[in-house]
Amino acid sequence: MSFVAHLINGISLGSVYALIALGYTMVYGIAKMLNFAHGDVIMIGGYVVFVTVSGMGLNPLAAIIISMAACTLLGVTIERVAYRPLRGASPLAVLITAIGVSYLLQNVALLVFGSDTKAFTNVVPFPNLELFDGQLVIKSVTIVTVIVNIIIMVGLTLFVKKTKIGRAMTAVSEDKGAAQLMGINVNGTIAVTFAIGSSLAAIAGVLLCSAYPALTPYTGSMPGIKAFVAAVFGGIGSIPGAFIGGILLGVIENLSKAYISSQLSDAIVFSILIIVLLVKPTGLLGKKIQEKV
Amino acid sequence: MALLETKNLGISFGGLRAVNAFDISVEKGQLYGLIGPNGAGKTTIFNLLTGVYQPDEGAILLDGVNLTGKKTIDICKAGIARTFQNIRLFGDMTVLDNVKVGLHNHYTYSTLEGILRLPRYHKVEKEMNEKAMELLKVFGLEEYADYKAENLPYGQQRKLEIARAMATAPKLLLLDEPAAGMNPNETKELMDMIGFVRDHFDMTILLIEHDMKLVSGICEKLTVLNFGEVLAQGDTQEVLNNPEVITAYLGE
Amino acid sequence: MKKIMINKTTKNDMITYAMVILAYIVVQLLIATGHVSSLIQGLLVPFCTYVIVAIALNLTVGILGELSLGHAGFMCVGAFSSAVFSLAFKDAIPGGLRFLLAILIGAAAAALIGFLVGIPVLRLRGDYLAIVTLAFGEIIKNIINALYLGVDGNGIHFTMKDALSLDMEEDGLMLIKGAQGVTGTPNDSNFTIGVVLILITLFIVLNFIHSRTGRAVMSIRDNRIAAESVGINVTKYKLIAFTISASLAGVAGVLYAHNLSTLNALPKNFGYNMSILILVFVVLGGIGNIRGSIIAAVLLTLLPEVLRALSDYRMLIYAIVLIAMMIFNWSPNAIFFRKRLKQRITAGRKPGKEE
Numbered sequence: 014m015s016f017v018a019h020l021i022n023g024i025s026l027g028s029v030y031a032l033i034a035l036g037y038t039m040v041y042g043i044a045k046m047l048n049f050a051h052g053d054v055i056m057i058g059g060y061v062v063f064v065t066v067s068g069m070g071l072n073p074l075a076a077i078i079i080s081m082a083a084c085t086l087l088g089v090t091i092e093r094v095a096y097r098p099l100r101g102a103s104p105l106a107v108l109i110t111a112i113g114v115s116y117l118l119q120n121v122a123l124l125v126f127g128s129d130t131k132a133f134t135n136v137v138p139f140p141n142l143e144l145f146d147g148q149l150v151i152k153s154v155t156i157v158t159v160i161v162n163i164i165i166m167v168g169l170t171l172f173v174k175k176t177k178i179g180r181a182m183t184a185v186s187e188d189k190g191a192a193q194l195m196g197i198n199v200n201g202t203i204a205v206t207f208a209i210g211s212s213l214a215a216i217a218g219v220l221l222c223s224a225y226p227a228l229t230p231y232t233g234s235m236p237g238i239k240a241f242v243a244a245v246f247g248g249i250g251s252i253p254g255a256f257i258g259g260i261l262l263g264v265i266e267n268l269s270k271a272y273i274s275s276q277l278s279d280a281i282v283f284s285i286l287i288i289v290l291l292v293k294p295t296g297l298l299g300k301k302i303q304e305k306v
Numbered sequence: 307m308a309l310l311e312t313k314n315l316g317i318s319f320g321g322l323r324a325v326n327a328f329d330i331s332v333e334k335g336q337l338y339g340l341i342g343p344n345g346a347g348k349t350t351i352f353n354l355l356t357g358v359y360q361p362d363e364g365a366i367l368l369d370g371v372n373l374t375g376k377k378t379i380d381i382c383k384a385g386i387a388r389t390f391q392n393i394r395l396f397g398d399m400t401v402l403d404n405v406k407v408g409l410h411n412h413y414t415y416s417t418l419e420g421i422l423r424l425p426r427y428h429k430v431e432k433e434m435n436e437k438a439m440e441l442l443k444v445f446g447l448e449e450y451a452d453y454k455a456e457n458l459p460y461g462q463q464r465k466l467e468i469a470r471a472m473a474t475a476p477k478l479l480l481l482d483e484p485a486a487g488m489n490p491n492e493t494k495e496l497m498d499m500i501g502f503v504r505d506h507f508d509m510t511i512l513l514i515e516h517d518m519k520l521v522s523g524i525c526e527k528l529t530v531l532n533f534g535e536v537l538a539q540g541d542t543q544e545v546l547n548n549p550e551v552i553t554a555y556l557g558e
Numbered sequence: 559m560k561k562i563m564i565n566k567t568t569k570n571d572m573i574t575y576a577m578v579i580l581a582y583i584v585v586q587l588l589i590a591t592g593h594v595s596s597l598i599q600g601l602l603v604p605f606c607t608y609v610i611v612a613i614a615l616n617l618t619v620g621i622l623g624e625l626s627l628g629h630a631g632f633m634c635v636g637a638f639s640s641a642v643f644s645l646a647f648k649d650a651i652p653g654g655l656r657f658l659l660a661i662l663i664g665a666a667a668a669a670l671i672g673f674l675v676g677i678p679v680l681r682l683r684g685d686y687l688a689i690v691t692l693a694f695g696e697i698i699k700n701i702i703n704a705l706y707l708g709v710d711g712n713g714i715h716f717t718m719k720d721a722l723s724l725d726m727e728e729d730g731l732m733l734i735k736g737a738q739g740v741t742g743t744p745n746d747s748n749f750t751i752g753v754v755l756i757l758i759t760l761f762i763v764l765n766f767i768h769s770r771t772g773r774a775v776m777s778i779r780d781n782r783i784a785a786e787s788v789g790i791n792v793t794k795y796k797l798i799a800f801t802i803s804a805s806l807a808g809v810a811g812v813l814y815a816h817n818l819s820t821l822n823a824l825p826k827n828f829g830y831n832m833s834i835l836i837l838v839f840v841v842l843g844g845i846g847n848i849r850g851s852i853i854a855a856v857l858l859t860l861l862p863e864v865l866r867a868l869s870d871y872r873m874l875i876y877a878i879v880l881i882a883m884m885i886f887n888w889s890p891n892a893i894f895f896r897k898r899l900k901q902r903i904t905a906g907r908k909p910g911k912e913e
Contacts, residue, residue: 095885098892103888119877124871291678387788388787399773403773410773471788
């Protein structure tokens with residue numbers, strides 16, 4: 014029974030990773046850049062909900078919507094101010110800038126909200142699911158997170174495949190120059206990608222903080238990095254890959270915490286990244302790209 | 307015996323047959339042209355010859371040595387040097403250092419000797435500088451020696467790429483559209499220079515080119531490629547008068 | 559012409575060495591005349607540590623052209639391996655020789671780990687390489703935090719569980735106590751040694767850059783495919799540069815460890831935040847500009863201490879400076895603008911001359 018409990022805890026953690034990874038994979042797949050600050054947008058989303066619910070006493074649902082709006086605005090602003098000027102620059106420059114943005118968000122949060130841990134109130138208002146006379150408890154936030162994941166995954170897939178802007182995204186991801194020649198507004202398309210990615214980050218922030226209710230300026234950092242690992246694991250750019258990668262990573266992390274060593278669980282997670290990249294660099298569901306000479 | 311010989315060379319990308327049954331035989335000292343419409347597979351052949359791609363079938367022989375399946379750096383060591391269609395210089399390094407990188411495998415000292423600046427470092431560096439300057443002089447680039455490569459004018463960049471390739475002391479030089487983006491005057495100058503390189507270094511040159519004036523002006527033999535296959539092969543004038551070749555170039 | 563050029567790079571290097579020596583003399587004079595607070599004096603060795611890692615990281619970022627977010631990890635390896643050595647041989651070997659050996663051991667251990675990490679990692683490109691080095695840095699920190707190491711009459715004991723599982727004899731010596739780290743490392747570091755190590759680091763890195771190997775490494779950075787086409791063994795030279803860089807970061811770790819009585823692997827000293835802080839030094843000083851790294855490392859560490867009012871905003875300012883520097887230096891529009899400006903200024907002279 015304890016194995017099942019660990020497994021479910023793993024899925025719970027993994028579903029949060031999956032949600033963050035979806036945002037990562039969208040931006041990476043289309044803008045071809047590693048938005049290192051994605052995890053920190055999640056943290057900001059968490060703080061917005063915290064302030065609006067605990068501080069202003071707003072209804073959680075309204076708070077989530079405000080948080081999504083705030084993160085969307087934040088994501089688009091970051092893209093416009095920091096990333097767009099560097100379009101066409103070396104990937105190294107873009108990555109360092111993204112690290113700078115991540116650093117900036119953490120330190121702004123540190124100055125505004127302080128370094129103390131905020132106790133986040135669970136905004137998922139459902140009772141936990143208890144099975145086998147309470148021997149096995151599935152937290153309601155886990156169930157909600159998995160459901161939200163599936164909805165977003167299906168929604169995103171439909172959006173990319175069926176809508177005009179979604180197809181524009183695919184075009185931009187294949188070849189920016191050609192897309193531009195075909196009359197696609199490349200900058201606009203990438204901005205939309207960031208908007209979507211960041212609003213997903215807000216949702217991820219709320220669910221992350223509901224499941225693990227300790228909010229600090231560094232809350233988003235480690236889950237962000239691990240979610241990137243998940244996205245790579247599943248195949249970067251692939252929407253279902255992000256989901257599968259996230260869940261698997263969460264399960265592996267929790268099982269290694271339970272059965273190997275809690276000290277070493279991060280090391281194990283990161284080792285997986287390295288093994289995946291060496292054995293199958295495109296991840297479980299990714300595509301292979303060859304360099305043109 | 308021919309210097310370069312390929313037998314039945316072929317490669318596919320996915321479903322696309324990029325090069326099929328490609329045979330060529332380049333004699334020592336020859337100036338050989340490889341022409342064909344866009345997408346005919348010319349650069350792919352260069353990439354096969356230099357180990358950037360591995361052929362699906364066929365063989366590549368240089369001076370009788372089988373180079374099939376060898377890696378790029380081993381092919382370079384075996385004696386094939388190349389330039390690129392889109393210039394690939396070491397942009398942030400000086401013109402002199404670009405050539406010195408080309409000399410890398412011929413003038414050696416260890417990393418430790420370099421860090422500790424042992425006598426061998428000073429001796430070999432001096433030799434390298436002399437050799438590199440000598441090459442730059444041949445290409446009229448000596449006054450630019452301490453410029454950053456990316457700051458050179460376009461025409462000079464093309465020349466530097468050839469100088470760097472020559473620094474590897476090749477047996478065979480592959481030039482991928484050396485006249486691309488040049489005006490008629492620059493092209494004329496380049497033609498003279500290619501001829502000079504051949505005579506001065508006693509070099510064998512295989513070049514890809516679109517500029518028919520350049521090709522007919524300096525190449526002794528031609529191979530015309532169309533849809534990855536050899537359309538015609540032989541002496542330059544003969545090939546250029548071949549009706550099939552004219553059709554491939556001008557359309558029906 | 560050749561002579562002039564060689565002299566130019568040599569002269570440039572000499573200025574860098576002179577700058578470090580001059581700074582050392584000035585600081586010593588200030589200390590002697592009582593102008594340096596004990597707080598700043600306590601920071602002198604960490605200064606040297608940061609300068610050395612910054613130079614080491616610049617070798618990877620600026621010369622090799624790959625982003626490593628794991629250099630704090632290599633520092634960590636250097637720190638712990640040397641601290642364990644110094645602690646174990648505290649009484650057996652006299653101070654000076656022991657510290658010399660400690661430096662060599664730290665450098666060798668970090669080089670070994672750098673080499674082993676480099677083999678798989680350097681096959682990857684760009685973003686993946688950055689994230690994997692980050693992962694390695696975290697793995698190293700994690701493992702050290704879980705490691706218990708001790709030595710007694712029966713030899714060396716180690717475990718990843720807890721102190722009791724070491725199963726040591728009474729008189730045994732605990733070397734690494736898991737998350738509590740290493741306690742009792744002799745304080746062999748001082749400012750003078752730090753500066754000497756900076757000079758040695760500079761000597762290695764600057765001479766490396768201007769050698770045959772350095773050119774091969776830079777050619778890979780500038781154009782990998784062209785480098786291969788002229789016979790450069792890409793993997794080999796990437797690995798050489800990365801290993802040297804890791805090893806020098808290890809030396810910085812040795813210096814760091816021997817300045818503290820208790821050494822822990824915390825996120826703030828060996829975590830990826832530290833790697834990023836070093837990256838800030840490198841970017842601010844100019845990627846590929848070794849002298850710039852030194853100046854940036856000193857300035858950015860010194861400024862917040864001098865201007866206490868700023869210290870709360872220190873990290874925030876770093877972040878903004880980092881972003882602004884990247885956009886200013888690397889944005890295609892900014893580059894174009896600067897080129898135009900330069901052309902206008904140098905109009906009449908030959909365009910495109912270096913510097």
